[in-house]
Amino acid sequence: METNTKEASIGWQADKPLSESLTLLLEKEMWTDVTFTFRNQEEVVEIKGHSIILAARSPVFQAMFYGQMDGKKEVAIEDASPESFKLFLKCLYTDNVDLDEISLTKVIEIAHKYQLGYLLDICSEQLAKHVRVDNACDILNLAVFYNLKELQKEACNFVDDHVLEILETPGFMNISVETLKMMLAGDTLYADELNIFRKCIGWAENKCKEQNLETSDQNKRNVLGDAFFFIRLPTLTFLEYTENIANTKLLSVEESHKIYMYKGCPSLQIDLINSIVQRKSKLDTILLPGDQMEIKFHCPNDIHLLGLMLDQPKEALANVRRTDLHYEYELPDKHLSAIALHGKLVIRETGFNTTFQTPYLSKLPNFVSLSEKVALKGKNEPYTITLKANVYTSYDVQYLQRFREIGLTNGKSGFVKDPGPSLEYLLSKPWPYFNFKQFITGVQYQNVSNR
Template identity: 30%
Template sequence: MKYMLNNQLMCDVTFHVGTDKTPIKAHTYMLASSSPVFYSMFEGPLAEKGTVEIVDMEPEYFNMILQFIYTDKITVDSNNIRNLLYGSEKYMLQLLTDKCNAFLASNVNVDHACLVLQAAHDFNMEDLKTKVLNFIFINGIEVLDSKDSITLSAECIKLLLSSDKFRCEEEHIYQHMLQWGQHKCNDKSLPVTDENIRECLGDLLYLIRFPVMRPQYFTKEVSCKSLLTATEIVKVYQHFNFKTTDIFPSNKRISKIKIEIGLAKRRKQ
């Protein structure tokens, strides 16, 4: 069957896939026998005949899914996981979904935690999302330094910044959010200015806990920029002088160092 597919022998359906409508041929009986979605596509009163438009997938990943249907074999990796997971759910290919889930569950580590979090969030995998969030909370700095952290959605960033369990210095979080905002500016073809970064951050700005930063750092790295308004800067300085701000959160996140010290004391006792 793989030979028949690869050599386009006796195919009876042609898919026009992706933005450039790449033609890909296959066999309806193979697809219909593996996927209830394909079965409905080719049988019944609204059955597709001859050609089918697939506009929401690129040819590379649609071909991978076809190869899996014909052979039950596939290599899932960090580059294709999101597209394969999307295709597996779209066409109700449970075995492929299981393989994608297994890959994600086995990659809850510093390098891939952000990738796993985004996928778990996008595809409503609540148990996996809880697992990876707990991992990220414990390994905050290392995870933020991973290459995938800059591509997290605003919704996932909010999950991290709103938690007291996120073990990361606020100064480090601020630097990451500047990079995240710069990345968003580039995505939107906006000049990378303080004002545009603020616009891209939106409400996420108010989850950065400026009042818990070291005053010297805030003065040198934050107050001299246009990211905050003059009023907001004054509010933070007032907090440094024991007047609580009502703009930014001022409670400290859980410190990894404090937890380790606490454990050491209990062991001695």
């Protein structure tokens, strides 16, 4: 066993956390017993490691050093650069993955090969923070290829939110057919379907050229594979379908006939190969008529409820006047008035309830935003949402400020300077609430991806 003890003076470990001690073992090559070799043209680069640490993190290294290949102490690496492998080893030894997106990608590729599931999760979480319009397709491609579920989810959510920009990027043309299929499968990939169709055909043409195939309609459909069925051709308008698809050879005569039949009479039970489901925007609002603080809400599909739309009767803000502590004072300018809401929201069928407090709003209708997303499953029976709330007006805040600033009393001799009550005393008094007669007029929610 080769041992390097150049830096191994007695007591070097004192006051060092585990990660720092292991980093020194790796960087100073102390007591190493494994050598990884990299051939760079005529030069051979060596990186040393510790078989016991490697085997403790990876089943592949365990089999390599302590299984059937027991005794193997030199490993040739042909699918990674020395720089990338050094980063990988440092992450393996310490779980520290403070890396840029390119380095994270390289570490993920190596970590997948050696089956370091925990390190893959950490790297995926970090890489998700680097998703941008220009790299979203590349990151989603990586996540699909290595089956990184959480990274797939985060990347798909980003794609949904920026789909129009992402369809224009070079990265979209380079995704795999499996990645394309995942993108198209989402109901929340909200873009004009004709635009989606055209971009997919452009993607197919690019793949044909890469494979030295003629860019015929048949070859385009072949390279699209199952992804073609996720293009929602039946949701196009009659004119869009006729002008852009009917005169091509992407569909057989029978397939095209079925779509025409569906467009002519959607109620017919027709076996279509392409999805007929209209895509949904990520954020949506349903307006509901009503004159009460309880509504029956039919959930169209799986959603995250974000809040309620409210309509405030104007009379609730009219003639608001306070008299308190034997002081009377002038009413502030009405155009400065605002309201805030305090209360409780209950969803009867789920048992969910939460308190809320809205910020001051000077425009109506008001919006009650929930402090957390509420997951609701799509079902035929309605959910019952009840809101109990009080309104607090900004007049009271303005009055408190006026007490603090000028402390005036109202008397026959006119306004007289008076320090007035302290702000602490005023804040200790109950603030006035007014009867709240606001109406629930709608719900705002986020559609959940069906991927």
